[in-house]
Amino acid sequence: AQSVTQLGSHVSVSEGALVLLRCNYSSSVPPYLFWYVQYPNQGLQLLLKYTSAATLVKGINGFEAEFKKSETSFHLTKPSAHMSDAAEYFCAVSEADAGGTSYGKLTFGQGTILTVHP
Protein backbone atom coordinates (compact mmCIF):
# COMPACT_ATOMS: atom_id res chain seq x y z
CA ALA A 1 0.00 0.00 0.00
CA GLN A 2 1.15 3.50 -0.69
CA SER A 3 2.04 5.99 2.01
CA VAL A 4 3.09 9.62 2.24
CA THR A 5 5.30 11.29 4.83
CA GLN A 6 5.57 15.03 5.20
CA LEU A 7 8.58 16.09 7.21
CA GLY A 8 7.73 18.91 9.57
CA SER A 9 4.21 19.58 10.76
CA HIS A 10 5.00 23.31 11.03
CA VAL A 11 7.28 25.43 8.85
CA SER A 12 7.87 29.12 9.50
CA VAL A 13 9.54 31.48 7.03
CA SER A 14 9.98 35.20 6.59
CA GLU A 15 8.23 37.02 3.78
CA GLY A 16 10.48 36.86 0.71
CA ALA A 17 12.34 33.74 1.88
CA LEU A 18 12.46 30.38 0.17
CA VAL A 19 9.65 27.97 0.97
CA LEU A 20 10.55 24.26 1.09
CA LEU A 21 7.97 21.69 2.15
CA ARG A 22 9.13 18.09 2.14
CA CYS A 23 7.22 15.06 0.96
CA ASN A 24 8.36 11.46 0.62
CA TYR A 25 6.18 8.70 -0.71
CA SER A 26 6.12 4.94 -0.78
CA SER A 27 4.59 3.21 -3.77
CA SER A 28 5.16 -0.06 -5.58
CA VAL A 29 4.09 1.30 -8.96
CA PRO A 30 4.65 4.67 -10.64
CA PRO A 31 2.55 7.10 -8.64
CA TYR A 32 0.49 10.13 -9.40
CA LEU A 33 1.52 12.81 -6.89
CA PHE A 34 -0.29 15.94 -5.82
CA TRP A 35 0.13 18.97 -3.61
CA TYR A 36 -3.03 20.54 -2.21
CA VAL A 37 -3.41 23.72 -0.18
CA GLN A 38 -6.04 24.39 2.45
CA TYR A 39 -6.80 27.90 3.64
CA PRO A 40 -8.55 28.29 7.00
CA ASN A 41 -12.11 26.96 7.06
CA GLN A 42 -12.00 26.01 3.39
CA GLY A 43 -11.75 22.89 1.29
CA LEU A 44 -8.61 21.70 -0.47
CA GLN A 45 -7.37 23.28 -3.67
CA LEU A 46 -4.92 21.71 -6.09
CA LEU A 47 -1.53 23.42 -6.32
CA LEU A 48 0.11 21.04 -8.77
CA LYS A 49 0.32 17.40 -9.82
CA TYR A 50 2.83 14.93 -11.22
CA THR A 51 1.56 12.43 -13.76
CA SER A 52 4.89 11.31 -15.32
CA ALA A 53 4.95 13.89 -18.11
CA ALA A 54 7.78 15.96 -16.59
CA THR A 55 9.75 15.65 -13.37
CA LEU A 56 9.66 19.39 -12.62
CA VAL A 57 6.08 20.48 -12.21
CA LYS A 58 4.94 24.08 -12.03
CA GLY A 59 1.76 24.96 -10.23
CA ILE A 60 -0.29 27.95 -9.26
CA ASN A 61 0.87 30.91 -7.17
CA GLY A 62 4.55 30.40 -8.08
CA PHE A 63 4.91 26.96 -6.51
CA GLU A 64 6.76 24.10 -8.12
CA ALA A 65 7.76 20.56 -7.19
CA GLU A 66 10.33 18.11 -8.45
CA PHE A 67 9.71 14.38 -8.68
CA LYS A 68 12.83 12.40 -7.74
CA LYS A 69 12.27 8.70 -8.15
CA SER A 70 15.65 7.73 -6.66
CA GLU A 71 14.80 9.62 -3.49
CA THR A 72 11.04 8.85 -3.59
CA SER A 73 10.48 12.54 -2.98
CA PHE A 74 8.20 15.26 -4.27
CA HIS A 75 9.22 18.39 -2.37
CA LEU A 76 7.31 21.64 -2.85
CA THR A 77 9.19 24.92 -3.27
CA LYS A 78 8.55 28.60 -3.86
CA PRO A 79 11.44 31.04 -4.29
CA SER A 80 9.87 33.91 -2.38
CA ALA A 81 7.18 33.53 0.26
CA HIS A 82 4.22 35.87 0.43
CA MET A 83 1.96 36.49 3.39
CA SER A 84 -0.93 35.01 1.40
CA ASP A 85 0.91 31.65 1.25
CA ALA A 86 0.12 30.99 4.92
CA ALA A 87 -2.00 27.84 4.90
CA GLU A 88 -1.81 24.09 5.42
CA TYR A 89 -0.27 22.04 2.64
CA PHE A 90 -0.91 18.40 1.91
CA CYS A 91 1.05 16.00 -0.24
CA ALA A 92 -0.97 13.11 -1.64
CA VAL A 93 -0.46 10.03 -3.80
CA SER A 94 -2.89 8.22 -6.06
CA GLU A 95 -1.72 4.81 -7.09
CA ALA A 96 -2.62 2.84 -10.19
CA ASP A 97 -2.83 -0.95 -10.01
CA ALA A 98 -0.75 -3.26 -12.20
CA GLY A 99 -3.28 -2.89 -14.97
CA GLY A 100 -2.97 0.88 -14.92
CA THR A 101 -6.35 1.40 -13.30
CA SER A 102 -6.75 3.95 -10.58
CA TYR A 103 -9.92 4.86 -8.78
CA GLY A 104 -8.52 8.21 -7.82
CA LYS A 105 -8.29 7.34 -4.15
CA LEU A 106 -5.85 9.65 -2.45
CA THR A 107 -3.50 8.84 0.40
CA PHE A 108 -2.54 12.04 2.18
CA GLY A 109 0.41 13.05 4.25
CA GLN A 110 -0.11 14.52 7.69
CA GLY A 111 -0.02 18.09 6.44
CA THR A 112 2.41 20.99 6.97
CA ILE A 113 1.23 24.31 8.34
CA LEU A 114 3.16 27.16 6.71
CA THR A 115 3.48 30.40 8.66
CA VAL A 116 4.87 33.50 6.94
CA HIS A 117 6.29 36.28 9.09
CA PRO A 118 6.51 39.90 7.92
Next chain:
Amino acid sequence: NAGVTQTPKFRILKIGQSMTLQCTQDMNHNYMYWYRQDPGMGLKLIYYSVGAGITDKGEVPNGYNVSRSTTEDFPLRLELAAPSQTSVYFCASILPVGTAYTEAFFGQGTRLTVV
Protein backbone atom coordinates in the same frame (compact mmCIF):
# COMPACT_ATOMS: atom_id res chain seq x y z
CA ASN B 1 -21.27 25.81 -11.72
CA ALA B 2 -21.38 25.39 -7.96
CA GLY B 3 -18.83 22.53 -7.93
CA VAL B 4 -19.06 20.29 -4.86
CA THR B 5 -21.58 21.43 -2.27
CA GLN B 6 -21.76 20.05 1.26
CA THR B 7 -24.45 20.60 3.85
CA PRO B 8 -24.56 21.37 6.69
CA LYS B 9 -21.37 23.34 7.33
CA PHE B 10 -21.51 22.77 11.09
CA ARG B 11 -23.36 20.33 13.31
CA ILE B 12 -23.31 19.26 16.92
CA LEU B 13 -24.65 15.79 17.65
CA LYS B 14 -25.27 13.95 20.88
CA ILE B 15 -23.83 10.49 21.36
CA GLY B 16 -26.10 7.91 19.76
CA GLN B 17 -27.87 10.31 17.41
CA SER B 18 -27.83 9.81 13.68
CA MET B 19 -27.43 12.21 10.79
CA THR B 20 -26.74 12.42 7.10
CA LEU B 21 -24.07 14.62 5.60
CA GLN B 22 -25.14 15.74 2.17
CA CYS B 23 -22.85 16.08 -0.84
CA THR B 24 -23.84 17.04 -4.35
CA GLN B 25 -21.80 17.96 -7.42
CA ASP B 26 -22.91 19.53 -10.68
CA MET B 27 -19.86 18.65 -12.80
CA ASN B 28 -21.13 15.24 -13.93
CA HIS B 29 -18.18 13.54 -12.22
CA ASN B 30 -18.32 9.76 -12.03
CA TYR B 31 -16.09 9.28 -9.01
CA MET B 32 -16.93 10.66 -5.58
CA TYR B 33 -15.29 10.32 -2.18
CA TRP B 34 -15.74 11.02 1.50
CA TYR B 35 -12.71 11.91 3.60
CA ARG B 36 -12.37 12.87 7.23
CA GLN B 37 -9.72 15.25 8.48
CA ASP B 38 -8.33 15.09 11.99
CA PRO B 39 -5.60 17.44 13.28
CA GLY B 40 -2.11 16.19 12.47
CA MET B 41 -3.50 13.15 10.66
CA GLY B 42 -4.13 14.44 7.17
CA LEU B 43 -7.23 13.17 5.40
CA LYS B 44 -8.42 9.57 5.55
CA LEU B 45 -10.73 7.98 2.98
CA ILE B 46 -14.03 6.75 4.42
CA TYR B 47 -15.96 5.57 1.34
CA TYR B 48 -15.86 6.11 -2.37
CA SER B 49 -18.05 5.54 -5.40
CA VAL B 50 -17.18 5.07 -9.06
CA GLY B 51 -20.70 5.58 -10.30
CA ALA B 52 -24.38 5.39 -9.44
CA GLY B 53 -25.15 2.20 -7.54
CA ILE B 54 -21.47 1.39 -6.86
CA THR B 55 -19.77 2.10 -3.55
CA ASP B 56 -16.77 0.70 -1.73
CA LYS B 57 -15.01 1.06 1.59
CA GLY B 58 -11.99 3.20 2.13
CA GLU B 59 -9.48 3.16 4.95
CA VAL B 60 -11.81 4.11 7.83
CA PRO B 61 -15.40 2.99 7.01
CA ASN B 62 -16.54 1.78 10.45
CA GLY B 63 -19.52 3.69 11.79
CA TYR B 64 -20.51 5.11 8.41
CA ASN B 65 -22.72 4.19 5.48
CA VAL B 66 -23.12 5.63 2.00
CA SER B 67 -25.37 5.34 -1.00
CA ARG B 68 -25.13 6.58 -4.57
CA SER B 69 -28.47 6.61 -6.31
CA THR B 70 -27.58 9.39 -8.76
CA THR B 71 -24.41 10.71 -10.34
CA GLU B 72 -24.82 14.02 -8.51
CA ASP B 73 -25.39 12.94 -4.91
CA PHE B 74 -23.29 10.97 -2.46
CA PRO B 75 -24.66 11.22 1.10
CA LEU B 76 -22.74 9.94 4.13
CA ARG B 77 -24.74 8.57 7.04
CA LEU B 78 -23.73 8.22 10.67
CA GLU B 79 -26.09 5.83 12.44
CA LEU B 80 -24.93 5.98 16.05
CA ALA B 81 -22.71 8.99 16.57
CA ALA B 82 -19.67 8.52 18.79
CA PRO B 83 -17.13 11.07 20.09
CA SER B 84 -14.50 9.46 17.83
CA GLN B 85 -16.48 10.73 14.85
CA THR B 86 -15.82 14.33 15.80
CA SER B 87 -13.98 15.55 12.73
CA VAL B 88 -14.15 17.66 9.60
CA TYR B 89 -15.67 15.77 6.69
CA PHE B 90 -14.86 16.52 3.07
CA CYS B 91 -16.61 15.31 -0.02
CA ALA B 92 -14.67 15.26 -3.29
CA SER B 93 -15.23 14.29 -6.90
CA ILE B 94 -13.17 13.47 -9.98
CA LEU B 95 -13.88 13.17 -13.67
CA PRO B 96 -11.49 10.36 -14.59
CA VAL B 97 -9.83 10.78 -17.97
CA GLY B 98 -8.05 7.56 -18.92
CA THR B 99 -5.47 6.69 -16.31
CA ALA B 100 -4.09 10.21 -15.87
CA TYR B 101 -6.47 11.75 -13.42
CA THR B 102 -7.60 15.27 -13.27
CA GLU B 103 -7.65 17.03 -9.95
CA ALA B 104 -10.09 16.15 -7.22
CA PHE B 105 -12.56 18.91 -6.44
CA PHE B 106 -13.36 19.30 -2.76
CA GLY B 107 -16.35 20.72 -0.96
CA GLN B 108 -16.01 23.29 1.82
CA GLY B 109 -16.33 20.65 4.51
CA THR B 110 -18.72 19.80 7.35
CA ARG B 111 -17.43 20.32 10.86
CA LEU B 112 -19.07 17.74 13.13
CA THR B 113 -18.81 17.62 16.90
CA VAL B 114 -20.22 14.68 18.88
CA VAL B 115 -20.81 15.37 22.57
